[in-house]
Amino acid sequence: MKFLIALINGLSAGGTYAIIALGYTMVYGIAKMLNFAHGDVIMAGGYMMFVTLTLLGHPLWAVAAAVVFCVVLGIVIERFAYRPLRGASPLAVLITAIGVSSLLQSLAQILFGSATKMPVKLQISGAFKIGSFDIAYSTLITLAVTVVVMAVLTLFVNYSKTGRAMIAVSEDRDAALLMGINTNAIITITFAIGSALAAIAGYLMLCKAPSLSTTLGAMPGIKAFTAAVIGGIGSIPGAMVGGILLGVIESLSYSVPALAPYTDAVEFAILIIVLLVKPSGILGKMRREKV
Amino acid sequence: MSETLLKVENLEVYYGVIRALKGISFEVKKGEIVSLIGANGAGKTTTLHTITGLIRPKNGSVFYKGKDITKTPAHKIVSEGLVHVPEGRRIFQSLSVYDNLLMGAYTRKDKSGIEETMQEVFRDFPRLEERKKQLAGTLSGGEQQMLAMGRALLADPELIVLDEPSMGLSPLLVSEIFEIVKSFKEAGKTVLLVEQNAKKAMSISDRVYVLETGSITMSGDASELINDPSIKKAYLGEA
Ligand SMILES: Nc1ncnc2c1ncn2[C@@H]1O[C@H](COP(=O)(O)OP(=O)(O)OP(=O)(O)O)[C@@H](O)[C@H]1O
Numbered sequence: 021m022k023f024l025i026a027l028i029n030g031l032s033a034g035g036t037y038a039i040i041a042l043g044y045t046m047v048y049g050i051a052k053m054l055n056f057a058h059g060d061v062i063m064a065g066g067y068m069m070f071v072t073l074t075l076l077g078h079p080l081w082a083v084a085a086a087v088v089f090c091v092v093l094g095i096v097i098e099r100f101a102y103r104p105l106r107g108a109s110p111l112a113v114l115i116t117a118i119g120v121s122s123l124l125q126s127l128a129q130i131l132f133g134s135a136t137k138m139p140v141k142l143q144i145s146g147a148f149k150i151g152s153f154d155i156a157y158s159t160l161i162t163l164a165v166t167v168v169v170m171a172v173l174t175l176f177v178n179y180s181k182t183g184r185a186m187i188a189v190s191e192d193r194d195a196a197l198l199m200g201i202n203t204n205a206i207i208t209i210t211f212a213i214g215s216a217l218a219a220i221a222g223y224l225m226l227c228k229a230p231s232l233s234t235t236l237g238a239m240p241g242i243k244a245f246t247a248a249v250i251g252g253i254g255s256i257p258g259a260m261v262g263g264i265l266l267g268v269i270e271s272l273s274y275s276v277p278a279l280a281p282y283t284d285a286v287e288f289a290i291l292i293i294v295l296l297v298k299p300s301g302i303l304g305k306m307r308r309e310k311v
Numbered sequence: 312m313s314e315t316l317l318k319v320e321n322l323e324v325y326y327g328v329i330r331a332l333k334g335i336s337f338e339v340k341k342g343e344i345v346s347l348i349g350a351n352g353a354g355k356t357t358t359l360h361t362i363t364g365l366i367r368p369k370n371g372s373v374f375y376k377g378k379d380i381t382k383t384p385a386h387k388i389v390s391e392g393l394v395h396v397p398e399g400r401r402i403f404q405s406l407s408v409y410d411n412l413l414m415g416a417y418t419r420k421d422k423s424g425i426e427e428t429m430q431e432v433f434r435d436f437p438r439l440e441e442r443k444k445q446l447a448g449t450l451s452g453g454e455q456q457m458l459a460m461g462r463a464l465l466a467d468p469e470l471i472v473l474d475e476p477s478m479g480l481s482p483l484l485v486s487e488i489f490e491i492v493k494s495f496k497e498a499g500k501t502v503l504l505v506e507q508n509a510k511k512a513m514s515i516s517d518r519v520y521v522l523e524t525g526s527i528t529m530s531g532d533a534s535e536l537i538n539d540p541s542i543k544k545a546y547l548g549e550a
């Protein structure tokens with residue numbers, strides 16, 4: 021039973037990782053860049069929720085406002101920081117992304133100070149009881165949101181015209197251009213989707229533990245990036261599998277007293293093992309070098 | 312005399328400091344098959360990339376149906392009626408054959424027209440219809456080339472530019488590919504063909520341009536150039 025509870029908690033934590041990892045992996049697959057600032061978009065969404073709650077009071081408004089705000093933020097970042105570097109060296113793009121990340125954190129610090137905010141209205145307390153065990157409602161909500169996000173995204177990517185265009189751009193940008201696909205527009209849409217998912221992930225984190233600081237997105241961002249790499253960066257199902265797997269491993273490791281203090285180490289060890297066995301990640305494709 | 316569909320004027324393209332095209336000019340008239348032949352690295356692919364906007368020339372212009380398209384973004388070219396089948400086929404491996412074909416019609420809005428073209432393509436390439444649910448990456452080389460050509464037809468183009476469609480195929484398939492190119496003309500399309508296989512290309516072409524290290528060194532009717540001694544020596548493997 022204890023194992024089952026740990027598993028459910030792991031699936032839920034993994035769901036949040038997966039939702040964040042989807043943002044990394046879609047941007048990587050389609051724009052061919054590592055959006056190092058992705059975690060900070062989560063944080064920006066968190067502050068937007070905090071502000072909206074103060075002004076309007078209802079969590080639903082807060083989540084909606086954060087989604088809209090993050091979408092705009094993601095589009096603006098892509099348009100003004102990354103697009104001018106299209107075709108530049110990957111290193112220049114990565115450094116720019118790190119710059120955007122610290123810019124967002126600094127801005128948040130200037131606007132809101134460094135004290136941790138407690139948007140307690142976002143919290144979902146209470147738990148579902150099974151015998152003597154509890155499963156928090158926030159855990160169940162996270163699971164439900166994860167399932168919905170994955171289903172909608174999978175349907176969208178595989179069955180909508182825009183989704184197929186995204187696959188085409190990720191496979192071969194020039195060939196996509198020759199089909200008449202406006203690849204810049206597709207990249208913008210990708211950033212918009214990734215950022216909306218970041219806002220949702222931010223809410224899922226804050227509804228569990230309403231503690232908001234400028235580094236809200238930092239650790240989950242790194243974990244989710246790890247998950248994306250484990251699953252195979254660039255692969256949408258890979259991000260889902262990698263996220264869930266990482267969450268489950270994390271939760272199970274926590275539940276074993278001897279391993280609990282080393283949980284982060286366990287997770288990164290898994291990353292290294294996966295990369296040794298399959299360098300492209302679980303569901304990743306081997307990169308074909310351009311001829 | 313028939314209408315000039317494509318006109319390239321003084322095209323000059325650089326890769327960094329390398330001058331890949333040194334000011335070339337040529338034209339393609341409606342209904343023609345025109346071949347651009349030349350050795351490896353002559354600048355054939357560069358020429359096609361510049362025509363369809365994937366690279367920008369330093370100087371010179373490209374006119375399609377009299378309209379200057381030199382600065383038109385690559386993704387807006389296909390809806391003008393000019394489609395480019397790139398070197399190495401470049402099909403979308405992880406999409407099905409059917410979805411690849413649909414990609415070709417990406418800019419078209421007329422659903423019934425798309426469906427009509429799809430049926431035509433399936434009639435011309437029955438193997439694509441048999442394999443329409445299969446992932447394109449699992450097709451053989453010849454099938455992939457047919458898919459690339461079928462995908463181009465889905466755009467309902469007037470001018471098709473083809474970059475080495477016979478590359479890497481067995482002799483039997485090469486002949487089949489050239490038959491298909493000929494059939495494009497019979498279907499009223501215009502073709503600009505880039506080929507290493509000069510002999511076959513010239514045998515189906517109306518006119519030929521010879522590209523050598525970024526310059527056009529010879530041009531004329533295919534039926535005349537095919538008997539030219541220097542062409543025979545350099546491109547047809549005959550003494
Ligand atoms: N992206 C690039 N960067 C630098 N130089 C390039 C690039 N692409 C092509 N070149 C150079 O430009 C010249 C023309 O290349 P291009 O690909 O147009 O030749 P090609 O005639 O198509 O050759 P092939 O028959 O081998 O396909 C070559 O010398 C090539 O090395």
Ligand SMILES: [Mg+2]
Binds near residue numbers: 356398
């Ligand atoms: Mg070439």
